[in-house]
Amino acid sequence: MMIALKAATPQLPKTKAVADQVIALDEVGSTNALAAQMVGSGAMPLHKRDDGAMAVAVVAADRQTAGRGRNGHRWVSQPGRCSTISYAVRVPRAIATDSSINGWLQMIAGLVTLDALNGMMREYGAVPNQPDCFLELKWPNDVFCHGLKMGGLLSELVLLPAESETAEGAAAGNVGDTGDVNDAADAGDDVVIVFGVGLNLALGACRLPTPNSTSLQLHAAGLPSFDEMRDDVACRQVEGFRERLTKFFADPHGQAEALREEMKTVCWARGRQVEAHFTDGSTLTGEAIGLTEDASLILRTDDGVEHTVRTADVGVL
Numbered sequence: 001m002m003i004a005l006k007a008a009t010p011q012l013p014k015t016k017a018v019a020d021q022v023i024a025l026d027e028v029g030s031t032n033a034l035a036a037q038m039v040g041s042g043a044m045p046l047h048k049r050d051d052g053a054m055a056v057a058v059v060a061a062d063r064q065t066a067g068r069g070r071n072g073h074r075w076v077s078q079p080g081r082c083s084t085i086s087y088a089v090r091v092p093r094a095i096a097t098d099s100s101i102n103g104w105l106q107m108i109a110g111l112v113t114l115d116a117l118n119g120m121m122r123e124y125g126a127v128p129n130q131p132d133c134f135l136e137l138k139w140p141n142d143v144f145c146h147g148l149k150m151g152g153l154l155s156e157l158v159l160l161p162a163e164s165e166t167a168e169g170a171a172a173g174n175v176g177d178t179g180d181v182n183d184a185a186d187a188g189d190d191v192v193i194v195f196g197v198g199l200n201l202a203l204g205a206c207r208l209p210t211p212n213s214t215s216l217q218l219h220a221a222g223l224p225s226f227d228e229m230r231d232d233v234a235c236r237q238v239e240g241f242r243e244r245l246t247k248f249f250a251d252p253h254g255q256a257e258a259l260r261e262e263m264k265t266v267c268w269a270r271g272r273q274v275e276a277h278f279t280d281g282s283t284l285t286g287e288a289i290g291l292t293e294d295a296s297l298i299l300r301t302d303d304g305v306e307h308t309v310r311t312a313d314v315g316v317l
Contacts, residue, residue, distance in 0.1 A: 007063035007079035011227055014235035020046070021057040026079075028059075029066040031086040032156055032196040035059040039088055039192045042161040046090045046192060054242045057088040058234065078207055081215070083199040083230040088158075089241055090190045092249060096157060097191075101252045103140075103295030103310075104259055106155050108244050109195045110137040111259070113153065114266060116236035117143075117199075117216070120229060126222040133219045136268035139288070139297045139314055143199065144268045147316075148214035151199035158192045197237065202226040260291055269297065269314055276312035284309065 007026040016022045021044060028034050035057070038044035046055045063079040077084050096102055114135050121127075128134065136144045143151035200208070202223075203215035217223055224232070248255045264270065269288035276284045276299060284307060286299035297309040 007061075010060045010062055010230060012058070012060060012231045012234060014231045015058055015060075015238060018056075018235055019058045019238045020049070020055045023057075023059045025059075025061045027063040027065065028061040030064055030196075031059045031061050031084055032154055032194050033066070034061075035086040035088045035194045035196075036156060036158045039158045039194070040161060044088055046088060048090070054246055055090060056238045056241050058085060058238065059088070060085040060230075060234065077198055077200075078203060080226060081200070081202045081204075081207065083197070083201055083233065085230075085234050085237075086194050086196045087237060087241055088192055088194045089245060091193050091245070093189055093191050095249060095252055096193060098252075100294050101256055104248065104252070104256050105193060105245075106140055106153065107137075107259055107263060107291075107295050108248060109153050109155060109197070109241075110141065110143070111262065111266070112237050112240035112244055113143055113151065113197055113199070113233075115240050116233045119236050120232040121220060121223070123232060124222060124224045124228075126220045126224075128220055130219070136266050137263070138268040139291070140295075140311075145214055145216065145219050147268075149210075149212055150214050150216060151197065153198075154196040156194045156196070158194055160190065160192060195241070199233070201229045201233075256293060256295070260293070260295075263291055267291070269316070272316050274299070274314050274316050276309045276314050278312050284312075288314070 009026045010024045012022055012024055023034070023038070035044065038059070039046070044057050046057055049055055061084055064077055064084050091105070096105070114137065117135055130146070133146045135150070138144045138149070141153040142149050200213065200215040202217045205218060208214065223229060270290060272288055273285070274288050276297070284299055284301070286301040286307065289298050289300050289306070292298055292308055297314065299307045299309055301307060
């Protein structure tokens with residue numbers, strides 16, 4: 001019989017030292033939903049800092065009772081084993097609503113996550129169990145290890161309070177879905193994006209939610225405790241969001257090209273035969289050959305035609 005795990009309030013001393021605001025709870029419905037609610041109500045203001053650095057707020061919980069993934073999927077996690085944390089950042093409206101570049105915000109979140117995980121492992125001297133066991137990103141929002149899902153990301157756009165009053169409340173939707181934002185009164189130059197990151201860090205094999213999922217501890221030796229891992233990774237993610245997003249905001253098109261090159265080294269789907277599943281129930285099968293200038297996935301079908309995939313769940317064949 002599997003023993004139920006008890007939730008406890010996350011202890012995040014490193015993260016609190018670098019984040020502008022940290023909300024830590026033992027249990028919540030969804031960290032993304034709570035962050036969006038707090039931004040919309042003004043309880044998470046994300047004021048511009050005196051030193052010019054980007055403000056980053058954090059909402060962490062040991063257990064989520066209504067965790068969400070993309071396209072309405074459910075995110076299942078275990079307290080004391082899985083990190084469930086959301087990061088709220090203030091983003092220029094012009095970038096968040098520009099479909100030619102806003103897809104890179106999700107890619108940046110993925111790269112920040114890989115940087116944080118790899119940095120934590122180096123800090124503690126942890127090493128992979130196998131030489132070909134390294135972390136990758138499965139377009140558009142999954143963290144993969146050895147071909148299995150170790151984590152997922154969900155990016156949602158939220159209007160700041162002055163705008164949400166005109167738009168009848170804070171609008172939350174996947175980044176790139178700009179209808180609510182464009183319809184809102186132009187009450188400011190910024191919006192907020194909440195990046196939700198769920199990571200299986202210390203799950204044993206018997207607790208994995210699906211046969212296609214995995215956990216970091218199954219692939220690396222010398223890892224610290226779960227609490228240390230969660231805090232160190234979260235701290236690095238706060239710093240990573242500041243660094244990468246600041247660069248992106250300063251030169252979005254130039255950074256998009258650099259990110260496109262960087263993604264070639266960590267894009268799990270690239271060079272594989274995959275099947276894209278669309279929200280209307282249709283599918284498209286082909287070889288993933290790379291990303292476009294706007295961070296969409298390019299699939300080449302057997303007839304040699306290249307198709308651009310902007311929103312879909314992608315699985316390997």
